[in-house]
Amino acid sequence: MTRIRLHNTKTRTKEDFAPIDPANVRMYVCGPTVYDRAHLGNARPVIVFDVLFRLLRHAYGADHVTYVRNFTDVDDKINATAQARKDAGDPRTLEELIRERTDETIRWYHEDMGALGNLTPTHEPRATDYIGQMIAMIAGLIAGGHAYEKEGHVLFRVRSCKDYGALSGRSVDDMIAGARVEVAPFKEDPMDFVLWKPSPDDLPGWESPWGRGRPGWHIECSAMSHELLGDSFDIHGGGIDLQFPHHENEIAQSMCAHPEASFAKVWMHNEMLQVEGRKMSKSLGNFFTVRDLLDQGVPGEVIRFVFLSTHYSKPMDWTEEKAKQAEATLRKWRALVAGHTAAEVPARQLVDYLGDDLNTAGALAALHEIARSGDAGLLLSSAGLLGLLTPELGGWEAVAESEDYSDALSEVVSRWVSARAARDYVTADQIKARMHALGYEMKVTPDGVKVEIGHFALLEHLPRSRSDSAQVSPFEEGQPAMAAAQSSLVPKLRAILEVLK
RNA sequence: GGCGGGUUGGCGGAGAGGUUACGCAGCGGAUUGCAAAUCCGUGUAGACCGGUUCGAUUCCGGUACCCGCCUCCA
Numbered sequence: 001m002t003r004i005r006l007h008n009t010k011t012r013t014k015e016d017f018a019p020i021d022p023a024n025v026r027m028y029v030c031g032p033t034v035y036d037r038a039h040l041g042n043a044r045p046v047i048v049f050d051v052l053f054r055l056l057r058h059a060y061g062a063d064h065v066t067y068v069r070n071f072t073d074v075d076d077k078i079n080a081t082a083q084a085r086k087d088a089g090d091p092r093t094l095e096e097l098i099r100e101r102t103d104e105t106i107r108w109y110h111e112d113m114g115a116l117g118n119l120t121p122t123h124e125p126r127a128t129d130y131i132g133q134m135i136a137m138i139a140g141l142i143a144g145g146h147a148y149e150k151e152g153h154v155l156f157r158v159r160s161c162k163d164y165g166a167l168s169g170r171s172v173d174d175m176i177a178g179a180r181v182e183v184a185p186f187k188e189d190p191m192d193f194v195l196w197k198p199s200p201d202d203l204p205g206w207e208s209p210w211g212r213g214r215p216g217w218h219i220e221c222s223a224m225s226h227e228l229l230g231d232s233f234d235i236h237g238g239g240i241d242l243q244f245p246h247h248e249n250e251i252a253q254s255m256c257a258h259p260e261a262s263f264a265k266v267w268m269h270n271e272m273l274q275v276e277g278r279k280m281s282k283s284l285g286n287f288f289t290v291r292d293l294l295d296q297g298v299p300g301e302v303i304r305f306v307f308l309s310t311h312y313s314k315p316m317d318w319t320e321e322k323a324k325q326a327e328a329t330l331r332k333w334r335a336l337v338a339g340h341t342a343a344e345v346p347a348r349q350l351v352d353y354l355g356d357d358l359n360t361a362g363a364l365a366a367l368h369e370i371a372r373s374g375d376a377g378l379l380l381s382s383a384g385l386l387g388l389l390t391p392e393l394g395g396w397e398a399v400a401e402s403e404d405y406s407d408a409l410s411e412v413v414s415r416w417v418s419a420r421a422a423r424d425y426v427t428a429d430q431i432k433a434r435m436h437a438l439g440y441e442m443k444v445t446p447d448g449v450k451v452e453i454g455h456f457a458l459l460e461h462l463p464r465s466r467s468d469s470a471q472v473s474p475f476e477e478g479q480p481a482m483a484a485a486q487s488s489l490v491p492k493l494r495a496i497l498e499v500l501k
Numbered sequence: 502g503g504c505g506g507g508u509u510g511g512c513g514g515a516g517a518g519g520u521u522a523c524g525c526a527g528c529g530g531a532u533u534g535c536a537a538a539u540c541c542g543u544g545u546a547g548a549c550c551g552g553u554u555c556g557a558u559u560c561c562g563g564u565a566c567c568c569g570c571c572u573c574c575a
Contacts, residue, residue: 039574169504170503239575241569243505245571270575271569278568353516366523428534443538
């Protein structure tokens with residue numbers, strides 16, 4: 001049996017993981033609000049919990065793990081986008097436009113997360129499909145004295161939950177002292193939070209015992225996890241920024257609604273993402289989406305590798321340097337496993353690393369050692385547990401070769417070959433150095449001369465926009481960005497030939 | 502103000518109270534016209550100050566600095 005230990009935010013200790021029901025291990029992870037493309041930070045919990053999902057499937061069997069990740073499709077920003085389309089003259093109803101916006105965002109999310117090698121969860125519930133369950137849960141909370149109705153709002157009575165604040169290590173009194181809470185006249189206590197609020201006629205709303213309205217943010221996860229996973233389940237995950245108030249409120253709602261149950265046993269939180277040492281934000285100008293990166297030609301597998309190289313409980317810094325190293329490593333590994341089939345099982349050492357609170361950095365070190373030993377089959381089966389070296393994520397590692405695209409390149413190469421043949425090493429080395437400066441590597445192999453240029457080197461030659469960000473398009477053979485980068489290299493190659501004359 | 506995370510060799514990044522993390526880069530060697538690739542070898546680093554200990558980078562306390570959350574932003 002695979003031993004799994006996980007750090008539980010609730011107890012602040014690393015605990016042996018023992019599922020409530022080994023025949024059905026259950027995990028809930030907070031998913032995205034579907035108003036726009038997922039940014040790079042959104043990918044972190046997805047990758048972290050995808051690895052946990054894979055590990056649990058390995059340990060308990062693929063058919064014995066249920067993974068739920070929700071889509072929040074009730075949100076002001078979604079409404080705003082839909083309203084903007086309506087204002088622009090779209091004749092459809094607001095409801096239709098909202099549905100269109102959330103549908104397209106979900107489709108993008110699936111594309112982008114799939115490109116990073118993530119499995120699709122067992123269930124991906126949308127909040128709007130569970131309004132009935134939310135209303136029922138809210139009604140139960142009112143009946144139990146844990147919530148109250150005021151001016152069309154239903155509020156959760158924080159004081160009715162004696163453990164409120166236990167997850168995040170806060171007390172209600174301390175938080176009120178901090179006085180950063182919204183003061184609303186209809187609240188009994190400043191910390192009370194909204195379960196249901198009225199909705200104006202021109203915005204989405206649902207009929208309820210408290211009038212037409214919509215649910216508060218937190219109740220959806222309580223209602224959907226209960227519906228799909230039951231009163232008590234094994235793991236609840238999400239970003240550390242959700243620890244308070246979202247998860248604290250989820251616990252309060254669920255525990256008060258189902259006091260006989262234990263809700264989530266283990267709480268796991270991933271730390272946040274940074275970019276080049278700084279918080280990713282629009283104001284700093286370092287904000288980008290997963291799609292931006294993919295379109296610039298950074299392979300999804302490279303992105304995944306970089307994420308896995310830092311333990312989930314630490315802030316992860318995305319840097320271009322890391323991406324380059326990851327690309328080089330993966331290129332090497334992919335060359336090693338090409339044509340081999342995976343071994344039956346992953347390496348024990350790698351499973352042990354993952355079982356130790358998802359030590360993915362340690363797991364990558366194990367892969368390095370397996371690679372050095374030359375055991376391609378074991379490397380494949382082991383990397384597969386991390387979602388790496390899979391067929392779906394492959395293909396990017398193919399390198400462009402001379403005859404593929406440019407006469408100028410072929411000419412430079414033939415000059416190099418003839419200089420070498422003539423033992424004119426001064427000229428040969430000069431050509432090589434100039435080519436190297438452009439990002440090309442020329443190599444003598446048993447099969448003849450090979451010319452290679454990596455994605456990042458090619459990226460350097462992309463036409464730049466005014467913001468100095470690379471223009472986007474997939475970096476594949478025959479794709480516009482590839483062609484643009486290559487054609488911008490041609491004059492530079494001609495310049496080399498010019499010098500040689 | 503409250504709560505939480507971090508600080509490891511040139512860079513990235515783990516584990517372990519005392520024995521090589523690992524990767525990249527660097528250096529030395531093999532091979533190569535030179536390279537590339539590959540292979541072999543090579544690095545007493547642990548923010549600062551105390552304490553516990555035979556021994557701490559690893560445990561405890563404090564200081565400094567960085568970061569996150571407390572505002573439906575993962």
